[in-house]
Amino acid sequence: MLRDADQGFVDHLRGLLSEPALRAPEPRYLEEPRGRWAGRAAAVAVPGSVEEVATVLRACNAARVGxxxxxxxxxxxxxxxxxxxxxxxxxxxERMRAIRAVHAEENVMEAEAGAILQDIHAAAEAADRLYPLSIASKGSARIGGLLGTNAGGVNVLRYGNARDLCLGLEVVLADGRIWNGLSRLRKDNTGYDLRNLMIGSEGTLGVITAASLKLAPRPAGEGTALMVVESPAAALSLLSLARDRMGEGISAFEMMHRTGLDFLAEALPDIRQPFDTPSDWFVLIDVGLAAGLDPAAALEALFADAFDKGLVSDGVIAQSGAQRRGIWEVREQIPEANRRIGSISSHDISLPMGEVAAFIERGGAALARLGDFRINCFGHLGDGNLHYNVFPPKGRDRSEFRHLGDGIKTCVHDLVDAMGGSVSAEHGIGRLKVGDLERYGDPVKLELMRGIKDMLDPNGILNPGAVLRARG
Amino acid sequence: MLRDADQGFVDHLRGLLSEPALRAPEPRYLEEPRGRWAGRAAAVAVPGSVEEVATVLRACNAARVGxxxxxxxxxxxxxxxxxxxxxxxxxxxERMRAIRAVHAEENVMEAEAGAILQDIHAAAEAADRLYPLSIASKGSARIGGLLGTNAGGVNVLRYGNARDLCLGLEVVLADGRIWNGLSRLRKDNTGYDLRNLMIGSEGTLGVITAASLKLAPRPAGEGTALMVVESPAAALSLLSLARDRMGEGISAFEMMHRTGLDFLAEALPDIRQPFDTPSDWFVLIDVGLAAGLDPAAALEALFADAFDKGLVSDGVIAQSGAQRRGIWEVREQIPEANRRIGSISSHDISLPMGEVAAFIERGGAALARLGDFRINCFGHLGDGNLHYNVFPPKGRDRSEFRHLGDGIKTCVHDLVDAMGGSVSAEHGIGRLKVGDLERYGDPVKLELMRGIKDMLDPNGILNPGAVLRARG
Structure with a gap:
């Protein structure tokens, strides 16, 4: 049973740590991007070393403070x-943000958990390397959180998610023990895989304090195209064709619906629209090719081949870095347009690739039975990962539809589950999807998760209520 | 406390299963490839379904039988x-060897745990796909064991090890519960990563009964070369250069020492030697490139560039499939030559890539102080993984040196550990390296492993004595 972190405990904690030991729980620490909940906290501990992280956890564990x-x-x-x-x-x-080392010849970087993704990108680039994980919030997201949630983003197709880009971790356990697993090794079969157990556990099994990360060579040449496709099924065939032609050279393959362009026109009219007369579906293809291949030429040849096969009907191929950024801006600003318009219910789902097209059809039909909505379906098609967000009709506000939110979510998630998909492809469970995990998760998996949680954090102090329900 | 599987228990088990429920423990089940130990077993259960696997485990768990x-x-x-x-x-x-489905457009295959690697390769090829995991024993190794041990092999550099090539598992737990995690999803962030916990746990946490596997597109063109390098450091620079030029196109990068050729000449004289006057070190480079690139030409251009940079002095580039197979045969027959000559001590180690060259120098010097040995050092340089095997001088038999085996092993492993390496890169812990894990493993990691083992298998029936010491 946990207890409140009262003033006495906060003072006790302050005494254990070097200055600045604690920060006040300013509002920025208690909000989340979509404004769904407000958090509470007695204080924000800002330790400066792994030993201080251990001190915080030991004290909280002894006092039964979350x-x-x-x-x-x-x-x-x-x-x-x-x-x-x-x-x-x-x-x-936030104070532990050093990039401790870049081993360029090994393609390895060691960073503290508070390092910001954008700084990691810059450090990799300075060594002529790439840290491929990339998400819209790269200017604020920290690598510890990205690993804790196994973040995905736009380059998973080629390089994998945060899990696949990590070689080793340093983790502090609930009772303050420190596991030093900061390996630079590509291969190490000495015992159980604790690294992957910690990655994606959302801070409920331990606190990641440092990581060794995999870097990649920077592709010699990069290119980007938008292509209009007839349907999601055609988009998948286009992906197959692109892979046949370019192997691992496809870095991102993002599908978008015209609704995304409509939303941009409505909410962010300064963003340049890519097509005069948009069709329903289009894909962004990003390639990074080895020396000796011309990315724009390769994309043109792909387009010609796909056109002959009836898969694409129109397209834009970037001829400059500025054009590449312009195309990417369309994709990257869709979440912001969504935020401004305001969804009734948002879904981060994945499906077996072969079921994506059928899901889109069946999902649209099922939602039409619940009401008149606008669906903005976009996302990482190459991973089977859709952001499937449901909005009010044009001119109406989501506040009028709030009562339908749960029904919409259940409708979408039930269908995803029935088709072998996941109700959280890349965002995790957090507190939002605890009920979904209970509803859709394999029961044996849930028992094992509870067993692991109880073994590693018997007092339940670590991120209570996230992933698994807090013990009463 | 476990008890013997006596005749009464064996009869009981037979009654629970459909025919052929049990096989006699013939010698082939009780041997291992290097002839180090003989195993014992009261019977070999050969269940025909996941439910029968669960029946076996439930019965053994109830009776406290390993x-x-x-x-x-x-x-x-x-x-x-x-x-x-x-x-x-x-x-x-062995009876559960079906390949249940190949989803070619998704690059996914679902196979039962008993499927043999070679059959998986063939099924992937029939769908114009590649299952990249490849090891010398592919004609006998089964996918359940390959996942249980997180097998590596020659294509890890490009495609990852068994862990990286698995999307989902079906696993029976010690008490007979079945976890159905047979996902075809590329992204799924719903809860703790049990898949990776099971992979590499060597049958001590559960029994894998089926898996969904990642397939890859087949490269449009493949090529292979042997190049003579001055030193291991030059080999690493050559790898960097090759990656700069060909990106992910490098499928394998294997280093060998002249000792390997000497052993082939001695033990397998029919194998054609690649060089008239061999130098000390050489590498096998295997590439698989996208359409539009000529692998042999790309390797020739790499050689020319490397020659100009002083990294290579001689080379052979395969001009046909037969020549490719000839080059690969040199690499693949080295373990067989080793086996015939008979090592005093064999080591499957990995190092941070930047430490490989220094390790080879320091390891050789340290062993020279222990005696006059031949060292055959070869392996997956691209992964920092060396097979570092120590043999008697020419004309002497290993039986004369058996008393030195432990000292040699400790000398090598201590150095590996001091340099941040692993004493089991790809073979696992099994029963051979339980003591090494205790000696070199992070103590907190060992505590966590024990906690996980006790939680998942409280009676210790699963593979007792492997990875962790059996409870007394």
Whole structure:
């Protein structure tokens, strides 16, 4: 049973840490990007070393005070905001943001958990390398949180998600023990895989304090195209064709619906529209090719081949870096347009690739039976990962539809589950989807998760209420 | 406390299963490839379905009888042979060898755990796809064992190890519960990563009964070269250069020492030697390139560039499939030559890439102080993974040196550990390296492993004595 972090405990904690030991729980620590919940915290601990992180956890564990690990605060499922239950301490890694080493010849970087993704990108680039993980919030997201939530983003198709880009971790356990697993090794079969157990556990099993990350060579040449496709099925065939032609050279393959362009026109009219007369579906293809291949020429040849096969009907191929950025801006600003328009219910889902087209058809039909909505379906088609967001009709506000939110979510998630998909492809469970995990998760998996949680955090201090329901 | 599987228990088990429920423990089930140990078993259970696997485990768990999961029997660390402790039952998945489905457009295959690697290769090829995991024992190794041990092999550099090539698992737990995690999804962030916990746990946490596997497109063109390098450091620079030029196109990058050629000449004289006057070090480079690139030409251009940079002095580039196979045969027959000559001590180690060259120098010097040995150092340089095997001088037999085996092993492993490496890169812990794991493993990691083991298998029936010491 946890108890509130009261003033006495906060003072005790302050005494254990070097200055600046604690910060006040300013509003920025207690909000989340979509404004769904407000969190609470007695204080924000800002330790300066792994030993101080251990000190915080030991003290909280002894006092039965909850600890909410805090990265960049960009998570979309409320993993970073605890609004109910005993008042916790926030544990922010913001002071531990060093990039400790870049081993360019090994393609390895070692970074502290508080390092911001954009700084990691810059450090990799300075060594002529690439850290491929990339998400819209890269200017604020910290690597500890990205690993804790196993973040995905636009380059998963080629390079994998945060899990696939990590070689080793340093983790502090609930009782303050420190596991040093900061390996630079590509291969190490000595015992159980604790690294992957920690990655994606959303701060409920331990606090990541440092990581060794995989870097990649920078592709010699990059190119980007938008192509109009007849249907999601045609988009998948285009992906197959592109892979046949360019192998691993496809870095991103993002599908968008015309609704995304409409939303941009409505909410962000300064963004240049790519087509005069948009069709329903289009894809962004990003390639990074080895020396000796011309990306724009390769994309043109792909387009010609796909046109002959009836898969694409129109297209734009970037001829410059500025044009590449313009195409990417269309894709990257869709979440912001969504935010401004305001969804009734948002879904981060994945499906077996072969079921994506059928899902889009069946999902649209099922929602039409619930009401008149606009669906903005876009996302990482190459991973079977759709952001499937449901909005009110034009001119209406989501506040009128709030009562339908749960029904819409259940309708979408039930269908995803029935088709072998996942109700959280890349955002995680956090506090938002605890009920979904209970509803759709394999029961044996849930039992094992509970067993692992109880073994690693018997007092339940780590991110209470996230992923698994807090013990009463 | 476990007890022997006696005749009464064996009869009981037979009654629970459909025919052929059990096989006699013939010698082939009780041997391991290097002839180090003999195993014991009261019977070999050969269940025909996941439910029957669950029946076996439930019965053994209730009776406190140990179960040794058995794949193809090709493991090199004794994970499949229990020579001490109460007599166990062997659980062979050999009847569950179906390839259930190939989803070619998704690049996914679903296979039962008993499927043999070569059959998986053939099924992928029939769908114009590639299952990249490849090891010398592919004709016998079964996918359940390959996942249980997180097998590596020659294509890890490009495609990752068994772990990286798996999307989902079906696993039976010690008490007979079945976890159905047979996902075809590329992205799924719903809860803790049990898949990776099971992969590489060597049958000590559960029994894998089926898996969904990642396939890859087949490269449009493949090529292979042998190049003579001045030193291991030059080999690493050559790898960097090759990656700069060909990106992900490098499928394998294997380094060998002249000792390997000498051993082939001595033990397998029919194998054609690639060089008239061999130098000390050479590398096998295998590439698979996208359409539009000529692999042989790309390798020739790489050679020319490397020659100009002083990295290579001689080379052979295959001009035909037969020549490719000839080059690969040199690499693939080295383990067989080693086996015939007979090592005093063999080591499957990995190092941070930047430490490989220094390790080879320091390892050779340290061993020279222990005696006059021949060292055959070869392996997956692109992964920092060396097979570092120590042999008697020419004309002497290893039986004369057996007393030095432990000292040699400790000398090598201590150095590896001091340099941040791993004492089991790809073969696992099994029963051979339990002591090494205790000696070199992070103590907190070992505590967590024990906690996970006790939680998942409280009676310790699963592969007792492998990875972790059996409870007394």
């Amino acid at each position: 600890v909410v690990p805090y990265g960049g605060g960009t998570g979309l499922v409320g993993g970073q905001v605890a609004g109910v239950g005993p008042v916790p301490v926030l544990l922010s890694l | 179960v040794v999961p058995y794949g193809g029997g090709t493991g090199l660390v004794g994970g499949q042979v229990a020579g001490v402790g109460p007599v166990p039952v062997l659980l062979s998945l």
